Amino acid sequence: MIKPLISLAAMLALALPAAAQEEPQGAPSPNEIVGQAAPEEWIAIAPEDLLVMTLAPADDGTERKVVIQLMPAPFSQGWVENIRTLARTRWYDDITVNRVQDNYVVQWGDINYDNPEAEGEAKLLPDGLRVMEVKDYAPDVPLRSFSSTGGPLKSDDYAERVGFVGSIPVGYRIYSPPPGARLADFLTQAWPIHCYGMVGVGRGYSPDTGSGAELYTVIGHAPRHLDRNIALVGRIVDGMEHLSSLPRGNGALGFYTADEADKRTPILSVRIASDLPEGDRPSFEYLSTGGETFARYAEARANRRDPFFIVPAGGADICNIPVPIRRAGE
Amino acid sequence: MIKPLISLAAMLALALPAAAQEEPQGAPSPNEIVGQAAPEEWIAIAPEDLLVMTLAPADDGTERKVVIQLMPAPFSQGWVENIRTLARTRWYDDITVNRVQDNYVVQWGDINYDNPEAEGEAKLLPDGLRVMEVKDYAPDVPLRSFSSTGGPLKSDDYAERVGFVGSIPVGYRIYSPPPGARLADFLTQAWPIHCYGMVGVGRGYSPDTGSGAELYTVIGHAPRHLDRNIALVGRIVDGMEHLSSLPRGNGALGFYTADEADKRTPILSVRIASDLPEGDRPSFEYLSTGGETFARYAEARANRRDPFFIVPAGGADICNIPVPIRRAGE
Numbered sequence: 078m079i080k081p082l083i084s085l086a087a088m089l090a091l092a093l094p095a096a097a098q099e100e101p102q103g104a105p106s107p108n109e110i111v112g113q114a115a116p117e118e119w120i121a122i123a124p125e126d127l128l129v130m131t132l133a134p135a136d137d138g139t140e141r142k143v144v145i146q147l148m149p150a151p152f153s154q155g156w157v158e159n160i161r162t163l164a165r166t167r168w169y170d171d172i173t174v175n176r177v178q179d180n181y182v183v184q185w186g187d188i189n190y191d192n193p194e195a196e197g198e199a200k201l202l203p204d205g206l207r208v209m210e211v212k213d214y215a216p217d218v219p220l221r222s223f224s225s226t227g228g229p230l231k232s233d234d235y236a237e238r239v240g241f242v243g244s245i246p247v248g249y250r251i252y253s254p255p256p257g258a259r260l261a262d263f264l265t266q267a268w269p270i271h272c273y274g275m276v277g278v279g280r281g282y283s284p285d286t287g288s289g290a291e292l293y294t295v296i297g298h299a300p301r302h303l304d305r306n307i308a309l310v311g312r313i314v315d316g317m318e319h320l321s322s323l324p325r326g327n328g329a330l331g332f333y334t335a336d337e338a339d340k341r342t343p344i345l346s347v348r349i350a351s352d353l354p355e356g357d358r359p360s361f362e363y364l365s366t367g368g369e370t371f372a373r374y375a376e377a378r379a380n381r382r383d384p385f386f387i388v389p390a391g392g393a394d395i396c397n398i399p400v401p402i403r404r405a406g407e
Numbered sequence: 408m409i410k411p412l413i414s415l416a417a418m419l420a421l422a423l424p425a426a427a428q429e430e431p432q433g434a435p436s437p438n439e440i441v442g443q444a445a446p447e448e449w450i451a452i453a454p455e456d457l458l459v460m461t462l463a464p465a466d467d468g469t470e471r472k473v474v475i476q477l478m479p480a481p482f483s484q485g486w487v488e489n490i491r492t493l494a495r496t497r498w499y500d501d502i503t504v505n506r507v508q509d510n511y512v513v514q515w516g517d518i519n520y521d522n523p524e525a526e527g528e529a530k531l532l533p534d535g536l537r538v539m540e541v542k543d544y545a546p547d548v549p550l551r552s553f554s555s556t557g558g559p560l561k562s563d564d565y566a567e568r569v570g571f572v573g574s575i576p577v578g579y580r581i582y583s584p585p586p587g588a589r590l591a592d593f594l595t596q597a598w599p600i601h602c603y604g605m606v607g608v609g610r611g612y613s614p615d616t617g618s619g620a621e622l623y624t625v626i627g628h629a630p631r632h633l634d635r636n637i638a639l640v641g642r643i644v645d646g647m648e649h650l651s652s653l654p655r656g657n658g659a660l661g662f663y664t665a666d667e668a669d670k671r672t673p674i675l676s677v678r679i680a681s682d683l684p685e686g687d688r689p690s691f692e693y694l695s696t697g698g699e700t701f702a703r704y705a706e707a708r709a710n711r712r713d714p715f716f717i718v719p720a721g722g723a724d725i726c727n728i729p730v731p732i733r734r735a736g737e
Contacts, residue, residue, distance in 0.1 A: 179648050180603045211717060234563065234709070234722030273510045273628045283717050296651075298603045298629050298726050302711050305718040318509045318655040321626075325648040379564070381632050387541060387613050388635040392564030394724065396628050 104382035107374050111401045114370035119362040120244070121405060122146055127350035127359060128164060128311070132174075132319055133343040143316035144350075144359050145276055146402070148309060149243055151218055152269050155207040156278050156310045159289035161349055166203040168290065169347035174323060178331025180297030183320045184279060185344055186290055194335070202290060209286040215268035215305045218242065220251065221261035224367030225375070235301040239270070239395045241366035244402070246270040246395045248304055269309040272299050272396035276311040296321045299396040314361050314402050360405035374401065434712035437704050441731045444700035449692040450574070451735060452476050457680035457689060458494060458641070462504075462649055463673040473646035474680075474689050475606055476732070478639060479573055481548055482599050485537040486608050486640045489619035491679055496533040498620065499677035504653060508661025510627030513650045514609060515674055516620055524665070532620060539616040545598035545635045548572065550581065551591035554697030555705070565631040569600070569725045571696035574732070576600040576725045578634055599639040602629050602726035606641040626651045629726040644691050644732050690735035704731065 105113075126149060132141040147157050163169055176184035189195035220226075226240035233239055236248025249267035254260075269275065272295065279291030287308060294313055313320070324340050326333040333340050350358045364371050378398045380389035435443075456479060462471040477487050493499055506514035519525035550556075556570035563569055566578025579597035584590075599605065602625065609621030616638060624643055643650070654670050656663040663670050680688045694701050708728045710719035 177652075179651055214717075234724045235720045282714060297627065301727060302708070302716075302720050302723065304720070306711075306716050321509055322507075322652050322654055324652055378632070381636075384612060386632075386636050387544075390565045390632050390634070393632065394564045397564075397631060 103384035103386075105377070106381075106383035107377040109383075110370060110374045110377055111364060114364055114368070118365045118368040118370050119403070119405075120365050122244075122314075122361045122363065122402075124351035124358055124360070125161075125349060127314075127361065128160070128347055129350055129353065129357075129359060130169075130316075130347045131345045133345060135319075141316065141319040143319055144314050144361065145311045146244070146314045146361065147311045148245065148269065151216055151222065152242075152245065152247075152267075153213070153278075153308050153310045155209045155213060156287070156289045156308045159206045160292075160310060162203055162205055163289055164347045164349050165352070167346070168200060168203055169344060172200075172344050173341035174320070174344065175326075175341055176293075176330065176332045177296075177323045177325045179325045181295070181300065181331065182293040183296050183323060184291065184293035185342075186279065186292065188341065190290060202288065206288045208288075209308065211284055211286060213286070214308055215266050217252075217264050218247075218249070218267040219261065220263040220265055222267075223247075223249075223265075224365065225371065233394060235304055236270075238265075241400065242267065244363040244366065244400045246272055246398075246400070268305045270299070270395060271295055271301055271303045271309065272312075272399065273297070274313040274317050275309050276313060277303070278308040278310055280307060294320060299394075315359065315404070361402055362405050364401040366400060371400075374398075433714035433716075435707070436711075436713035437707040439713075440700060440704045440707055441694060444694055444698070448695050448698040448700050449733070449735075450695050452574075452644075452691045452693060452732075454681035454688055454690070455491075455679060457644075457691065458490070458677055459680055459683065459687075459689060460499075460646075460677045461675045463675060465649075471646065471649040473649055474644050474691065475641045476574070476644045476691065477641045478575065478599065481546055481552065482572075482575065482577075482597075483543070483608075483638050483640045485539045485543060486617070486619045486638045489536045490622075490640060492533055492535055493619055494677045494679050495682070497676070498530060498533055499674060502530075502674050503671035504650070504674065505656075505671055506623075506660065506662045507626075507653045507655045509655045511625070511630065511661065512623040513626050513653060514621065514623035516609065516622065518671065520620060532618065536618045538618075539638065541614055541616060543616070544638055545596050547582075547594050548577075548579070548597040549591065550593040550595055552597075553577075553579075553595075554695065555701065563724060565634055566600075568595075571730065572597065574693040574696065574730050576602055576728075576730070598635045600629070600725060601625055601631055601633045601639065602642075602729065603627070604643040604647050605639050606643060607633070608638040608640055610637060624650060629724075645689065645734070691732055692735050694731040696730060701730075704728075 126147045128145040130143040135141055172185060172187050174185045175188055187200045189197045189199045222242050223240050224243060237250040239248050247267045247269055249265040252264045254263045274294060276292055276294045278287035278289050279293055280287030323342060325331055327337060328334040375398045379393035382389055456477045458475040460473040465471055502515060502517050504515045505518055517530045519527045519529045552572050553570050567580040569578050577597045577599055579595040582594045584593045604624060606622055606624045608617035608619050609623055610617030653672060655661055657667060658664040705728045709723035712719055
């Protein structure tokens with residue numbers, strides 16, 4: 078999630094006549110519920126799990142930084158290690174945003190990488206990148222890893238079940254348990270879900286799985302058909318607007334054409350937060366999905382009873398229950 | 408839908424090494440299926456049902472036009488008539504985009520309308536605007552109106568059932584049929600769905616239902632919790648990128664603050680296509696949702712077997728089956 082959700086009731090305060098309407102009685106909004114969480118319900122994201130991607134400044138000179146939470150174990154760790162290698166060897170420095178496709182993705186990488194129309198040499202990849210396998214898109218995960226498996230979420234069009242492993246929305250299916258197994262040991266096959274702002278690894282045709290050199294983020298309706306078909310390695314937690322507001326490319330699939338070369342936003346650097354001087358290190362935390370507040374928040378997302386609403390939906394899809402994330406100290 | 412979907416297989420053509428990989432065998436992509444539709448499966452959108460919204464030119468001088476398909480009967484016709492009245496009385500001329508909230512909406516209207524911090528006079532609304540009721544968000548619709556009710560779509564987290572009435576994605580529930588009723592006469596309560604690019608009517612607290620003076624469009628993951636709570640009056644069919652790429656507002660809910668006044672994109676005019684000179688009149692058509700091609704297209708959206716994919720999902724949410732829309736003559 079990019080910014081805290083703000084209740085539409087607050088919006089209406091800007092749309093009410095000067096002789097303001099009485100705010101009608103209603104239940105707290107999902108954001109108000111999150112605001113009531115106890116401090117211990119907020120879990121720090123380790124600085125090793127945060128990337129700071131600095132884009133070229135905007136036309137008016139303002140700084141543009143994007144912060145990415147890297148996928149925690151047990152998902153995608155080989156690709157995540159590759160991303161740390163690419164960041165530490167400065168391979169990402171001076172790459173560009175090459176593709177912006179409306180209602181789909183922003184994608185960035187080396188414009189000369191795997192490009193038959195390349196005008197320059199591809200950047201040499203660093204040694205030591207792991208080659209991942211297709212099976213790594215959806216690993217086995219014991220059911221005990223799940224902090225939230227029920228509530229208003231059950232199955233959807235894309236997965237037998239949906240839930241949360243820590244801060245990550247996942248789809249999963251439960252294997253037939255081995256004889257005598259306890260419930261917590263049941264195995265699931267689980268995979269992260271392509272919600273808005275999630276970050277994934279561009280690849281060629283399977284069995285290529287991508288290294289992490291080419292990354293993308295979702296800027297529209299969740300393209301769930303990509304789940305299990307490509308690796309997800311994180312989520313944008315700050316600065317999403319610097320990517321989602323980029324001009325769309327005129328080429329096929331939103332790639333910038335040759336005469337749009339000036340639209341390719343330069344990426345000046347990508348650094349792991351723990352490698353930055355302490356004063357430059359961003360600090361983020363997420364609301365525990367195993368806690369009582371998250372359960373109430375999820376239920377309120379599924380049943381809006383705050384003043385603006387008339388008909389509670391009775392359910393919510395998993396990408397409409399974004400895990401609250403905030404800068405530490407907010 | 409904003410642009411025709413382009414197969415990711417084509418994208419991969421740009422990501423393959425110079426010694427190009429063999430394109431693996433696979434089924435046609437959803438877009439390829441659409442390309443095979445017979446001419447008679449494409450249904451023209453009447454020019455009375457198209458709005459042309461002209462924004463101020465971009466910084467580099469390029470023209471920015473947004474085309475909106477107005478909601479067809481039986482949905483939201485009172486609000487749609489108001490929109491035609493507002494367009495014909497030129498009320499929309501010189502309004503502005505006032506709100507851009509990431510992963511949510513772009514909203515436009517009169518900056519002085521219902522605004523306690525207004526610096527100017529609100530524009531006088533024209534006579535003859537209809538006052539709509541809450542019940543009009545979700546009218547009764549006979550089941551015979553539905554062109555597509557099954558296939559990979561059944562129920563979802565937000566509606567007992569989902570389907571299509573003509574070109575419009577809807578949620579619905581079936582009433583207990585009156586005794587002796589034939590299936591086609593069964594009544595549903597149905598409502599349009601907040602997919603990406605759908606256009607809705609800003610309102611105050613209920614029972615205010617909004618007139619159509621204030622409009623918004625969805626620029627992120629479908630906010631289905633708004634279904635049945637607010638009127639949907641159309642969908643962006645062209646030029647979506649001119650709205651979705653706008654800078655996000657720094658104020659609450661993505662409103663531009665007072666010192667961001669220069670970011671408020673002016674809207675120069677909104678015209679009904681049938682009121683424009685014939686040479687200026689855009690012409691769009693949609694793929695019939697009752698036809699054989701749409702059924703195959705929807706099945707392919709739910710089960711991607713084109714070369715890029717490994718695991719077909721086995722289902723798709725309704726907003727991931729956008730109704731194909733194209734300029735006539737493409």
